[in-house]
Amino acid sequence: MDTIDVERILALDPFREMDRDRFPTSLSLTGIIRNDMRIVKCQDGDIVMREGDYGNSAFLVVKGQVRVILRPGLPETMLGRAPSQKKSLMQAVAQLWRNPSYPEVRGTYSGGESKGTASRAGADQQARIFLQDVPAVLDQHRTATLVAGDMxxxxxxxxxxxxTASVISDGSSELLEIRWQGLRDIRRRVDDFREHVDQLYRERSLASHLRATPMFQHLDEAAIARIAAETLFETYGDFDWHTQYQRDRDESFNHRLAGEPVIVAEGDYPDGLLLVRAGFARVSQSVNNGHRTIRYIGRGAVFGMAEIVHNWSEYTGKAGVAGEGEAGGLPAKTLHATLRALGYVDILRVPTAVIEELVLPTLSGEALAEYGRLDERPDEAKASEGNETGVDRLVEPGMLEFLVEHRYINGTATMLMDLDRCVRCDECVVACARAHDNNPRFNRHGRRHDHYMVANACMHCMDPVCMIGCPTGAIYRSSPGGQVVINDMTCIGCATCANSCPYDNIRMVEVRDGTGAFIRDTVTNAPIVKASKCDLCIDQPGGPACQRACPHDALKRVDMQDLSDLGRWLNR
Amino acid sequence: MTFARRRWLNGFITLLAGAGLVAWYTAYDVALYQPAFLTGWLLLAVILVLTLYNGRKKLSMVPLGSASAWLQWHIYSGFLAIFIFALHIGWSVPNGILERILALFFIAVAGSGLVGIYLSRRYARMLTRRTEEVVLERIPQFIAELRAQAEDLALQSAVETGSSTIADFYGNRLSSYFAAPRNMRLHLQGSRRASFARMTDMNIMTRYLNDQEMVYAEKLRLLVERKDRLDYAHALQSALKAWLFVHLPATYGLILLALLHLVLVYSFGGSR
Structure with a gap:
């Protein structure tokens, strides 16, 4: 952005009101505007953002107006996404003889455009998808209008x-796109801006987050509103965690652990109930001079409830909690474990006093006993329970450290292989290839821990950083399965997703026509490149072919949020 | 379900099926039918069902249940087939030439299957413990790369140090070793004898090396170790595939001979 534009932006709300002295010289407001913002000129019908895309920037309307498409939003096909249609049984079988003999063969790319949309180059030469018939869309959908000054x-x-919604340009408009880095820097330094954003979150999303938390589900609207009003927002770690991870993944364990910001430390007084709003955190306990990971938690998880329940029970003399019920006298229980940000974590902290006033008195004795149970160490869990349930959920500490260290905990369909059972027959690879026009979408290769290997296959992450920055929205999370998939028709081969994937699970491939010749760009004559990765056999009638094809039970697609399922598989 | 529980459950079901079969066999016999017809038809049916497993592997894209569930059925139905076969031949050696050939085919199929189960369980673990993951078909390429590196090293040592000890050792003892996968039998037995002997030879050679040559010798030793691991992976992975080259053709032969046997029995077998 040039100096004239920067000056123009500085004259706009909310930047005009911001106190520039709050920004250090190395990170001035002018610098943030210059480096983290850009002016986007849209034409009538341009899709500014798509419902379901992962956000990496916000927009401020500078000139003109935009329309927010209210629910029900635009159909998937109109958003540049391929319809997720499963193959019929016959189509599935026909893959045996219909699959091409050359690698990465595609049909022609003509005639496959999304319904009702097309692409054109914007003023900044970036590809932009636009609605071809804006009046018809406006007729068929309810919209809200945002005008100059709205964010x-x-x-x-x-x-x-x-x-949560798609936004289109209504006539010509000029928008200021603000990258998340800039947003975060401003939020950190400008109180009004932070309060504004927090207030928006409080109004739009917090209540539903609280209602989804098990210990708040029975509360009435007034109590939820009160908790929402008292909740503090905190952010730890580096939002851009994947680049940091890629940089540090070969460093020593202690080096990386030292880089993980501590949210609360073992032995601290529990001054609030911590709810994870986004990201992941490591729960660890000190062992002599080191730290042992006892579990990891992600979006929707709760930390510190057991100690709060215990202390309140001790104070009030409420019996039946953690097997103790003597009133008063005993010192308050401090946190039993340290919570560290893995990458970045957004935390909601509900003050202990609020929990003690609004939540704990309304919980039953059984619920209190359940919430009052502290995490046991895995070896203690095994020894104390001894039954199959206890053994099933056991993930041995080394494995846990391995999964956390390499951030495999991000996966919802991580390909885990038991090499003690794998006979290296490659049936999984063959099955994958058969399901994808003879192109295997993963490598039977990857990092190992003991006799387990995490293969290089897309993990369909909880936090899919690959989706950030895709200029055409070609990589998206499908609904309702939640798989991260690429629409080949709208992929422009820019490799943004492949470069962002911290696990190197996306490949860029040169595509061919039916005769085996490379398909070339008509202008540059360079081969056309597309991003390629595991789609979890989204169009196959039976689900992931790799898992079903393994005769020796050596391969499983594991949801890392379901530790008990993982434990059961590891302890077969 | 744990593997142990699954083994117990499948074993129990197979035993139950076997017991039911014995009861049926006895009832058939008591009723003065020829039980060989019963066991013969049952055996043919089970064999045909067993062959479906190979078809299932080809149809991985069709939701026909997991391959692992099919393999369990395949294994335990195979055990049942062995029992039916023993009943069918009356626990004795068949007396006709065709029947004996047929029996040999059955033994080849069942035997290779049992060997396959054993190898699948044992070699998979051994591969995990001693090698890095490498695709069997790419091993010759990796060996060629190692050979090129070893040759370069031998030549370089001769040029740089003015001594031919390492180059001579390579020419006399290692060039054929690096030429192709070696010591397959020993690796399959889990023996380290050949590796140990080679390392001993290398240690003896080092008596004639100066410090400069020792650097080359150490690099060469690392290449020999890597080659040894590749040989090991090659041997075990080859064995894990090789048993199928007996199991599958023998199955097709068995089915053809069984059909011929059926025709002959109905042509000349007399009353049931």
Whole structure:
């Protein structure tokens, strides 16, 4: 952005009101505007943001107006996404003889455009998808109008969550796109801006987050509103965690652990109930001079409840909690474990006093006993329970450290292989290839721990950083399965996703026609490149072919949020 | 379900099926039918069902249940087939030439299957413990790369140090070793004898090396170790595939001979 534009932006709300002295010289407001913002000129019908995309920027309307498409939003096909249609049984079988003999063969790319949309180059030469018949869309959908000075998309950008609505340009408009880095820098230094964003989150999303938390589910609206009003927002770690991870992954364990910000430390007084709003955190306990990971937690998890329940029970003399019920006298229980940000974590902290006033008195004795149970160490869990349930959920500490260290905990379909059972027959690879036009979408290769290997296959992450920055929205999370998939028709081969994937699970491939010749760009004559990765056999009638094809039970697609399922598989 | 529980459950079901079969066999016999017809038809049916497993592997894209569930059925139905076969031949050696050939085919199929189960369980673990993951078909390429590196090293040592000890050792003792996968039998037995002997030879050679040559010798030793691991992976992975080259053709032969046997029995077998 040039100096004239920067000056123009500085004259706009909310930047005009911001106190520039709050920004250090090395990170001035002018610098943030210059480096983290850009002016986007849209034409009538241009899709500014798509519902379901992962947010990495917010927008401020500078000139003109935009329309927010209210629910029900635009159909998937109109958003540049391929319809997720499963093959019929016959189509599936026909893959045996219909699959091409050359690698990465595609049909022609003509005639496959999304319904009702097309692409064109914007003023900045970036590809932009636009609605071809804006009046018809406006007729068929309810919309809200945002005018100059309005901001949108900031919650998704700050929390890296999915966009909840699509926004289109209504006539020509000029928008200021603010990258999440800039948003975060401003939020950190400008109280009004932070309060504004927090207030928006409080109004739009917090109540539903609280209602989804098990210990708040029975509360009435007034109690939820009160908790929402008292909740503090905190952010730890580096939002751009994947680049940091790629940089540090070969460093020593202690080096990386030291880089993980401590949210609360073992032995601290529990001054609030911590709810993870986004990201991941490591729960560890000190062992002599080191730290042992006892579990990891992600979005929706709760930390510190057991200690709060215990202390309140001790104070009030409420019996039946953690087997103790003597009133008063005993010192308050401090936190039993340290919580560290893995990458970045957004935390909601509900003060202990609020929990003690609104939540604990309304819980039953059984619920209190359940919430009052502290995490046991895995070896203690095994020894104390001894039954199959206890053994099943056991993930041995080394494995846990391995999964956390390499951030495999991010996966919802991580390909885990038991090499003690794998006979290296490659049936999994063959099955994958058969399901994808003879192109295997993963490598039977990867990091190992003991006799387990995490293969290089897309993990369909909880936090899919690959989706950030895709200029055409070609990589997206499908609904309702939640798989991260690429629409080949709208992929422009820019490799943004492949470069962002911290696990190197996306490959760029040169595509061919049916005769085996490379398909070339008509202007540059360079081979056309597409991003390629595991799609979890989204179009196959039976689900992931790799897992079903393994005759020796050596391969499983594991949801890392389901530790008990993982434990059961590891302890077969 | 744990593997142990699954083994117990499948074993129990197979035993139950076997016991039911014995009861049926006895009832058939008591009723003065020829039980060989019963066991013969049952055996043919089980064999045909067993062959479906190979078809299932080809149809991985069709939701026909997991391959692992099919393999369990395949294994335990195979055990049942062995029992039916023993009943069918009356626990004795068949007396006709065709029947004896047929029996040999059955033994080849069942035997290779049992060997396959054993190898799958044992070699998979051994591969995990001693090698890095490498695709069997790419091993010759990796060996060629190692050979090129070893040759370069031998030549370089001769040029740089003015001594031919390492180059001579390579020419006399290692060039054929690096030429192709070696010591397959020893690796399959789990023996380290050949590796140990080679390392001993290398240690003896080092008596004639100066410090400069020792650097080359150490690099060469690392290449020999890597080659040894590749040989090991090659041997075990080859064995894990090789048993199928007996199991599958023998199955097709068995089915053809069984059909011929059926025709002959109905042509000349007399009353049931």
């Amino acid at each position: 949108f998309g900031e919650i998704a950008a700050l929390g890296r969550t999915q966009r």
